Amino acid sequence: MGDVHTLNKTELVELYSRLEEKYGEFKNKNLSLDMSRGKPSPDQLDLSSGLFDILNTRTMDVVDHIDIRNYGGVDGIQEAKDLFAEILHVRPTEVIVGGNSSLTIMYDTISRALLKGVIDSDSPWEKLPKVKFLCPSPGYDRHFAICESLNIEMITIDMLDDGPDMNKIEELVSKDDAIKGIWCVPKYSNPEGIIYSDEVVNRFATMETKAKDFKIFWDDAYTVHHLTNEQPHLKNILQACKDAGHPNRVFIFASTSKITFPGSGVAAMAASEENIQFILKQLSAQTIGPDKINQLRHVRFLKNLDHINEHMKKHAELIKPKFDLVLLELDSQLRDNNIASWSKPKGGYFISLNTLDGCAAEVVKRAAEAGVKLTKAGATFPYGKDPRDRNIRIAPTYPSIAELKVAIDVLCLCVQMVSIKKLLND
Amino acid sequence: MGDVHTLNKTELVELYSRLEEKYGEFKNKNLSLDMSRGKPSPDQLDLSSGLFDILNTRTMDVVDHIDIRNYGGVDGIQEAKDLFAEILHVRPTEVIVGGNSSLTIMYDTISRALLKGVIDSDSPWEKLPKVKFLCPSPGYDRHFAICESLNIEMITIDMLDDGPDMNKIEELVSKDDAIKGIWCVPKYSNPEGIIYSDEVVNRFATMETKAKDFKIFWDDAYTVHHLTNEQPHLKNILQACKDAGHPNRVFIFASTSKITFPGSGVAAMAASEENIQFILKQLSAQTIGPDKINQLRHVRFLKNLDHINEHMKKHAELIKPKFDLVLLELDSQLRDNNIASWSKPKGGYFISLNTLDGCAAEVVKRAAEAGVKLTKAGATFPYGKDPRDRNIRIAPTYPSIAELKVAIDVLCLCVQMVSIKKLLND
Structure with missing residues (x-):
């Protein structure tokens, strides 16, 4: 859809109505997806199953x-x-x-x-x-x-x-x-x-x-x-x-x-x-x-640290594809719109997304209404108040790849809708 | 040695010197016994070895x-x-x-x-x-x-x-x-x-x-x-x-x-x-x-509680003989002296010993000098200050029966010595 800042009002209204239709389709799917917390996924936890068995009455001393x-x-x-x-x-x-x-x-x-x-x-x-x-x-x-x-x-x-x-x-x-x-x-x-x-x-x-x-x-x-x-x-x-x-x-x-x-x-x-x-x-x-x-x-x-580094590579193998997917989707769905920017981390648990000023809370609300739970807007600032209301924390590790794809689609759609609404009201 | 309060000064001095000799013998043994804290003994801990093996990758869900x-x-x-x-x-x-x-x-x-x-x-x-x-x-x-x-x-x-x-x-x-x-x-x-x-x-x-x-x-x-x-x-x-x-x-x-x-x-x-x-x-x-x-x-x-009660019976089997030993020794070594009283608990982890007023700190000190560590005198009172300086907490669970016997012998001896010293100074 290109840079939305270059569209006139009629084009924006028309675009919004198309996005709203798509949003309605997502809503009808009764999704329940959670990208709110930096939680490891079950398959990451399985990497440490050995913990259960490593100490027993034989090996304990x-x-x-x-x-x-x-x-x-x-x-x-x-x-x-x-x-x-x-x-x-x-x-x-x-x-x-x-x-x-x-x-x-x-x-x-x-x-x-x-x-x-x-x-x-x-x-x-x-x-x-x-x-x-x-x-x-x-x-x-x-x-x-x-x-x-x-x-x-x-x-x-x-x-x-x-x-x-x-x-x-x-x-x-x-x-x-x-x-x-x-x-x-x-x-x-x-x-x-x-x-x-x-x-x-x-x-x-x-x-x-x-x-x-x-x-x-x-x-x-x-x-x-x-x-x-x-x-x-x-x-x-x-x-x-x-x-x-x-x-x-x-x-x-x-x-x-x-x-x-x-x-x-x-x-x-x-x-x-x-x-x-x-x-x-x-x-x-x-x-x-x-x-x-x-x-x-x-x-x-x-x-020891060497062994931990090896262990962490197994985590990376599981979660890097999730980060890559989020970044790819953000890039393909939002880059040309000129309505958001985001971090491209080389580690840690989050991708930080900045919308246009004044849009984050509404994006998070709309996503929630379509069954995609994000970290509360403002949560990344003291007192839960983002002065520019633009930061959204994306936690890609917990959902499966398939869930993540849908969740990001919903997120991108909400970012587009809320941004256009803002441009229309400005 | 009977009720020490009925002895005259010469008898007390003589008795003290006999006890001091015995005390010297204990000191020469370089004992290192600890009755200071309410800790379960290793064999009590062994009762729960099953904890190590009860959750594993098969039983975890x-x-x-x-x-x-x-x-x-x-x-x-x-x-x-x-x-x-x-x-x-x-x-x-x-x-x-x-x-x-x-x-x-x-x-x-x-x-x-x-x-x-x-x-x-x-x-x-x-x-x-x-x-x-x-x-x-x-x-x-x-x-x-x-x-x-x-x-x-x-x-x-x-x-x-x-x-x-x-x-x-x-x-x-x-x-x-x-x-x-x-x-x-x-x-x-x-x-x-x-x-x-x-x-x-x-x-x-x-x-x-x-x-x-x-x-x-x-x-x-x-x-x-x-x-x-x-x-x-x-x-x-x-x-x-x-x-x-x-x-x-x-x-x-x-x-x-x-x-x-x-x-x-x-x-x-x-x-x-x-x-x-x-x-x-x-x-x-x-x-x-x-x-x-x-x-x-x-x-x-x-x-469940029934099972816990069965488990606690196994603890009791291990520690009741220790409580019994302490009580038996206190009774046989101190009862007739009329210089101490003690609790006869039906549960918990301690026996509380009261000496004559003003003797507890000195008893604990002397016992420590002979290699028997007791809970710090006064510890059972606010600010570590026993107003009558008489209470000693005995924790019988951790030492073995053999260690406990020696430790109580030393304790009783110290109670006798310090009590006689007090009577001599009064």
């Missing part, structure tokens, strides 16, 4: 001089610390391996900061008149939900091609000591798939912050989640912070959720040894220790 | 219309809610099944209350000038550690034979709205093994509290942990609270930690439906869901 079946080990078993140290390029003494969710570790880290303070705090954050977090956006909705739940004021920061807008960040943190933290997904960012450049990492490590207890929440969620054979370089933030004389500035988070089983995986955090020791003291009031058996299960199954 | 390997289910799988409902005599809709630790659920419940408030709160507890908890003592040190960590002021409440001193509790909660909660271990209390009477439960349910958001933290940790074939009656607190018109007053906690594997078990909380719905909203910021695979593993292994 006592490791690290402790009986992993019993109480204890607040920072996890040594083998799991070793594995996450390898994944995150830190020392085992810089790691705490926890339960099944890095989201929970992040929430708990902030909850403790509020109630008790972090290592360089003069007081618990909760005692301060206000606590603010910087939120590069579009970003991960569950990060923002933690802040909203805990009454932390969020400040939206634009995402650029190589990471968040560092000029803006440096300006803000240098003058406002209520700004205590920032959310980052530095590799294959959620949802845009951006990889932070060395310069961005360096500026994070070296920048002056008015709050002496400012912390970077570095959610390295997709650190081994490549879609191609390229393994992009991400500069080591902990090392950079140490080199810049701010060793305690960063908390790194990761999990096996999208490596093995979401919900039944193992999560970890990494930070300077001083940070880790400080945290362990606080943590010992909350837990006697994580599920060490599940940690050993994962260590035995995942073995 | 999709339950409750969800793929338990994937994300979701913030309140746990239906099967696990059903099981805990049966254990705790509540409805499945009154249960949230979580991760591996009831301690963590308790900590998180208080952390959320501080940051967000509970269902009937006017404000987050953290915004109040002071928050106080009542602490029946001797009690569980980790309960008190949560309060201490979160700056909640603890008020010691005496334990009587049928539960905490309700007269005192009623008096305090009726006039002080800073008192927001109380810790209870209602069945086989830690460390005394007391079972709360119906009257105590009724008074908890009916009492008037100045704080309208007062909560009972009902840690039913030993609900199926019987040492005898008697299954003592504990009145249903949730039902009692409902009957009294205070349905939201109680949070009940339990776990499989001492049923299957400590650390790799499943924990749960129960409360009124209104409470549960309120909590789930808050909880969704912290977690996408617990380890559902481990929940299914436990449901398949434990089956």
Whole structure:
């Protein structure tokens, strides 16, 4: 249908009515498709079936001089610390391996900061008149939900091609000591798939912050989640912070959720040894220790970083065709219309689609009415409010290829309809 | 040696020197025995070896219309809610099944209350000038550690034979709205093994509290942990609270930690439906869901309450002889001396020993010097301070029978020495 901006009103009306007819046909199919969450598909989960059988009464034994079946080990078993140290390029003494969710570790880290303070705090954050977090956006909705739940004021920061807008960040943190933290997904960012450049990492490590207890929440969620054979370089933030004389500035988070089983995986955090020791003291009031058996299960199954990379290639084999399909369809159905742009990620779990301003919420609504569930419009921004109402997060991994094709057809159709409606009303 | 109170000074000095010689012999043995924590022994853990093999690629399947390997289910799988409902005599809709630790659920419940408030709160507890908890003592040190960590002021409440001193509790909660909660271990209390009477439960349910958001933290940790074939009656607190018109007053906690594997078990909380719905909203910021695979593993292994009771009989067979040994030795070595008294529990994990006033810390110190580690004296009281310095918690389950015999010999010897020293100094 070409660039819709070049059409006159009559042509637009006629085009809209043809699209509406097509939309009606989809509606009649009573579809029920879900592209809302970054969930692995069942065949991806099957890749980790070995986890069920790897520990049994024959292969279970006592490791690290402790009986992993019993109480204890607040920072996890040594083998799991070793594995996450390898994944995150830190020392085992810089790691705490926890339960099944890095989201929970992040929430708990902030909850403790509020109630008790972090290592360089003069007081618990909760005692301060206000606590603010910087939120590069579009970003991960569950990060923002933690802040909203805990009454932390969020400040939206634009995402650029190589990471968040560092000029803006440096300006803000240098003058406002209520700004205590920032959310980052530095590799294959959620949802845009951006990889932070060395310069961005360096500026994070070296920048002056008015709050002496400012912390970077570095959610390295997709650190081994490549879609191609390229393994992009991400500069080591902990090392950079140490080199810049701010060793305690960063908390790194990761999990096996999208490596093995979401919900039944193992999560970890990494930070300077001083940070880790400080945290362990606080943590010992909350837990006697994580599920060490599940940690050993994962260590035995995942073995080491090389083996994890091999395992992740099998994931890529299953999901790369889905990403390719979405990109191909977006390209063939929307490119010439000049009404949308989208990311072409080399890893991670999402494709980020930007419509014309003011169209995203309506697109998501129309798609839902035709049985295609997308992530709530605005979800990728603080307070669920996309200032330009244009960002839609596409999560292609869970549906089958056949379902995905239909879902994208519906999505593209809705983008076209809503865009034309907008042009007609402008 | 008979009642030491009847001995004159010369006799006491002579007796002391004989005991000191015996103590020296123990010291020379370089013992390393640990009776400090309520940990199951390795042979108890072996009872649950079946857990390793019960879920595998053949027996795993999709339950409750969800793929338990994937994300979701913030309140746990239906099967696990059903099981805990049966254990705790509540409805499945009154249960949230979580991760591996009831301690963590308790900590998180208080952390959320501080940051967000509970269902009937006017404000987050953290915004109040002071928050106080009542602490029946001797009690569980980790309960008190949560309060201490979160700056909640603890008020010691005496334990009587049928539960905490309700007269005192009623008096305090009726006039002080800073008192927001109380810790209870209602069945086989830690460390005394007391079972709360119906009257105590009724008074908890009916009492008037100045704080309208007062909560009972009902840690039913030993609900199926019987040492005898008697299954003592504990009145249903949730039902009692409902009957009294205070349905939201109680949070009940339990776990499989001492049923299957400590650390790799499943924990749960129960409360009124209104409470549960309120909590789930808050909880969704912290977690996408617990380890559902481990929940299914436990449901398949434990089956139902009848089967759990059969399983717990096997635990009792292993640990009852240890309790019997401790009680026999205390009786034969200390009874006639008139220097100590102790509990004779019918379930749970501890024997509570009271020395003469002012002796407990010194006994624990001397025992440690002879290689026998006991729970820190004072640990069973708020802030680790036993006002009479007399309570020692004995945890007989972990050591072998042979180790236990030696450990109790050392303990009894230390009690005798320290008591005589005290009498000499009085």
